[in-house]
Amino acid sequence: MIEMSDPKPSAHGIPSSLAQVMITMRYTFLDYLRSRRFTILMAIMLLISVLLTAVVSYYRPASFVSSGVLSFYSGWWGMSTTLVVVLSGIFFGGDAISGEFQNKTGYFTVPNPVRRSSIYVGKWLSAFAASSIVLLIFTAITVANEGLYYPLSIPWQFAESVLFAWFYLVAVLGFTFFFSSLFKSTSYSILVTAILFLFAFTLIETLVADLAQVEPWFILSYGSEIIGNVLQTPYPQHVTTQQGLFGAGRAAAARTFTAYNVTIPEGLAIIGIYFVITAALGLLLFERKEFN
Amino acid sequence: MANPSLEAINLSKAYGSFTALSNLNLKIEGAKCVGFLGPNGAGKTTTLKIFTDLIRPSSGQALINGFNVHTHKKAALASVGTVIETPEIYPSLTPREALGMVAELRGVASSERKKRIEEVAVEVGMTDWVDKRTGKFSKGMKQRICIASALLSDPKIVILDEPTTGLDPRGMSEVRDIVKSLKKKDRLIFMSSHILSEVEDVCDEVAMIDHGKLLVYDTLQNVTARFAGGEGENVVEVALSRPLPSGVLDGQIAKLPGVLSAQRLDDRRIRIHSEGGLEAQERILSSLVGLGIGVVSFQPASSALEESYLNLIKDTL
Numbered sequence: 252m253i254e255m256s257d258p259k260p261s262a263h264g265i266p267s268s269l270a271q272v273m274i275t276m277r278y279t280f281l282d283y284l285r286s287r288r289f290t291i292l293m294a295i296m297l298l299i300s301v302l303l304t305a306v307v308s309y310y311r312p313a314s315f316v317s318s319g320v321l322s323f324y325s326g327w328w329g330m331s332t333t334l335v336v337v338l339s340g341i342f343f344g345g346d347a348i349s350g351e352f353q354n355k356t357g358y359f360t361v362p363n364p365v366r367r368s369s370i371y372v373g374k375w376l377s378a379f380a381a382s383s384i385v386l387l388i389f390t391a392i393t394v395a396n397e398g399l400y401y402p403l404s405i406p407w408q409f410a411e412s413v414l415f416a417w418f419y420l421v422a423v424l425g426f427t428f429f430f431s432s433l434f435k436s437t438s439y440s441i442l443v444t445a446i447l448f449l450f451a452f453t454l455i456e457t458l459v460a461d462l463a464q465v466e467p468w469f470i471l472s473y474g475s476e477i478i479g480n481v482l483q484t485p486y487p488q489h490v491t492t493q494q495g496l497f498g499a500g501r502a503a504a505a506r507t508f509t510a511y512n513v514t515i516p517e518g519l520a521i522i523g524i525y526f527v528i529t530a531a532l533g534l535l536l537f538e539r540k541e542f543n
Numbered sequence: 544m545a546n547p548s549l550e551a552i553n554l555s556k557a558y559g560s561f562t563a564l565s566n567l568n569l570k571i572e573g574a575k576c577v578g579f580l581g582p583n584g585a586g587k588t589t590t591l592k593i594f595t596d597l598i599r600p601s602s603g604q605a606l607i608n609g610f611n612v613h614t615h616k617k618a619a620l621a622s623v624g625t626v627i628e629t630p631e632i633y634p635s636l637t638p639r640e641a642l643g644m645v646a647e648l649r650g651v652a653s654s655e656r657k658k659r660i661e662e663v664a665v666e667v668g669m670t671d672w673v674d675k676r677t678g679k680f681s682k683g684m685k686q687r688i689c690i691a692s693a694l695l696s697d698p699k700i701v702i703l704d705e706p707t708t709g710l711d712p713r714g715m716s717e718v719r720d721i722v723k724s725l726k727k728k729d730r731l732i733f734m735s736s737h738i739l740s741e742v743e744d745v746c747d748e749v750a751m752i753d754h755g756k757l758l759v760y761d762t763l764q765n766v767t768a769r770f771a772g773g774e775g776e777n778v779v780e781v782a783l784s785r786p787l788p789s790g791v792l793d794g795q796i797a798k799l800p801g802v803l804s805a806q807r808l809d810d811r812r813i814r815i816h817s818e819g820g821l822e823a824q825e826r827i828l829s830s831l832v833g834l835g836i837g838v839v840s841f842q843p844a845s846s847a848l849e850e851s852y853l854n855l856i857k858d859t860l
Contacts, residue, residue: 264621264650265617265621265648265649265650266647266648266650268617271648274644274647274648275644275648278633278636278640278641278643278644279633281635281636281640282633282634282635282636283635284635285635285676286634286635354631355628355629355630355631356630356631356632356633357597357630358597358627358628358629358630358631359630359631359632359633359641359645359689359692360644360645360648361595361596361597362595362596362597362620362623362625362627362702363620363645363648363649364616364617364618364619364620364621364623364648364649365616365617365648366616366617367596539599541592541597541598541599542592542597542598543558543589543592543597543598
């Protein structure tokens with residue numbers, strides 16, 4: 252673990268672990284910024300933005316252009332931010348650690364007087380910084396588009412939503428780094444995280460919430476719904492309805508159906524717990540994993 | 544500073560039921576170059592990886608300058624430069640940036656950093672490439688950068704795992720020169736290699752390992768004296784300027800005093816197995832020249848280290 256209480260250079264002239272985190276971060280961030288993946292992610296984000304801009308300006312849907320600022324942000328930001336965050340996590344975190352093994356970059360960094368935890372945290376911070384650039388530009392494009400239809404304003408709910416998105420990014424990167432530490436193959440780690448975030452979480456959430464009627468408090472994507480929910484007024488609550496079940500030509504008993512909506516404290520807790528657990532496990536795995 | 548040292552104490556490493564390293568005890572101390580030899584899978588790289596924190600031992604300890612690599616990594620590796628296998632460098636970084644990263648991690652003073660990077664780039668012959676991105680570099684070029692990174696902080700100990708792998712002949716020669724120059728600077732160099740001539744050329748001592756066990760650790764002279772060939776036996780290869788006439792090999796050469804056997808390798812090359820020291824070899828060479836068969840070279844068929852290696856490794860099969 253990082254020696255947070257060791258800010259001064261050691262007796263051997265080696266920088267403190269905290270300083271080494273920042274050194275690792277600086278150089279891997281530079282590597283990320285120049286990488287093809289950064290360009291591709293930026294292109295995907297811009298493509299999403301261009302499509303949204305074109306569709307909204309051409310069709311001018313009422314929910315975007317005439318139902319209020321919050322409704323605009325809910326439609327635009329609430330619909331696509333999580334995708335941008337997840338893609339950032341996959342692009343920058345998916346092979347961040349597994350690449351150290353498969354691509355052998357770890358043979359360049361690990362045999363130095365530096366703790367593995369410093370490398371792990373440094374790489375995590377650089378992935379966070381690179382993802383933040385993408386998210387920041389997407390936020391700016393969202394706000395600029397809002398200015399096309401309403402007087403330019405940033406309601407506090409949107410500011411909150413942006414903060415939640417960044418917090419979600421923290422958890423997504425923690426999670427992708429964990430899977431990246433779990434595998435030595437970059438393809439496996441990227442594939443597993445992509446499947447989990449793009450399909451599996453949504454599928455499990457649907458199965459658990461809609462079919463089993465259990466609140467999916469253990470799913471990260473459920474926690475991330477606070478990003479969109481906070482843009483709705485009033486904030487959505489659990490909605491319970493009675494639904495009739497029909498058999499072959501005869502009415503059967505009605506059943507109670509609940510549509511779950513995560514509250515802000517619950518969402519923050521889910522995201523926070525996911526981050527803490529996956530970051531700790533990922534760090535532990537990287538500390539113990541062998542280069543063979 | 545005390546003598547640089549590397550010490551393996553009962554060092555073992557197992558992968559499931561396979562024992563890669565078995566109770567290795569080895570202490571290397573002082574400024575010297577030690578060649579680490581053994582066949583593929585003998586445990587050389589495993590040992591070096593344990594000493595550089597790339598893997599953990601199943602039991603035992605790896606100490607560098609008295610510090611346990613796994614419990615006091617920063618102190619242990621503070622004055623160690625390493626190249627294990629052929630490391631990759633972050634592809635979007637230039638050698639200058641990659642070396643800058645290592646220099647910073649190792650605490651090279653900012654006032655010296657630029658100068659040191661340029662010095663090591665010159666040393667490994669990469670000055671023309673120092674500002675190009677490493678992503679498209681060949682294996683040999685990357686190996687040179689990695690050797691440069693090992694030398695950056697002017698370490699007291701240098702651990703090299705087959706350092707000339709992937710290099711062209713010029714690169715191999717340059718690396719040998721680098722190792723020799725390090726020896727002059729009173730460094731401890733621990734180097735694994737399959738190239739025995741390279742080890743003979745640059746190393747003072749050799750450690751041989753097989754099946755995860757240390758077979759011998761001694762000076763090059765002592766190892767070759769103890770294990771090279773039979774007692775006082777030699778094998779030489781003789782090259783001729785013209786084809787050897789029939790009957791000469793068995794009729795005359797095989798019957799020369801001191802010759803145990805003679806074998807035709809091809810029309811213009813023969814191998815002679817003889818007994819006796821240098822004087823006996825001198826007599827045989829003189830007799831061969833006297834036969835008028837056109838001797839153009841007379842040299843040992845294998846190096847003393849190669850013979851020692853083959854004898855030791857063969858004995859463990």
